């Protein structure tokens with residue numbers, strides 16, 4: 235039986251993602267948060283479904299192979315920690331905000347974006363990415379501009395974990411530095 239694998243070129247095409255169906259009142263347009271964002275042309279009431287995060291499901295390993303060294307991906311990590319959705323359609327373009335108007339819920343491996351307050355026509359749709367497991371070099375800086383912006387798209391717990399990891403790395407570097415320094419006393423002569 236032939237395995238159905240995502241075609242890398244198709245998967246990487248931005249235009250291909252845009253064409254995928256999404257709710258009619260969601261439009262993709264320039265955003266001050268990031269290059270593109272998603273806006274609503276109609277009022278969205280608190281608690282209502284904004285969009286499902288649709289796309290090809292794959293394992294994290296498959297995604298790593300497909301997007302190795304790609305600066306920008308549209309991958310949504312599922313809570314099992316082993317699978318991601320390679321986003322297609324409007325939901326893949328929704329930006330992060332530290333003061334979002336939506337939240338994401340995962341139900342049976344499907345991801346839904348729901349309004350947590352009323353959203354006015356023309357407002358940008360956002361949710362908190364709460365990123366985790368990023369490389370220490372990948373700062374995932376946030377430019378959402380919210381008053382409570384934490385400066386990073388990482389989850390608060392992940393920010394703590396990263397700060398500790400950086401500290402450990404610095405301590406290790408210092409130790410190493412000491413051990414290779416030539417011995418001898420230092421001080422004023």
Ligand SMILES: [Zn+2]
Pocket residue numbers: 331332333376377378379380382383384385386
């Ligand atoms: Zn922010």
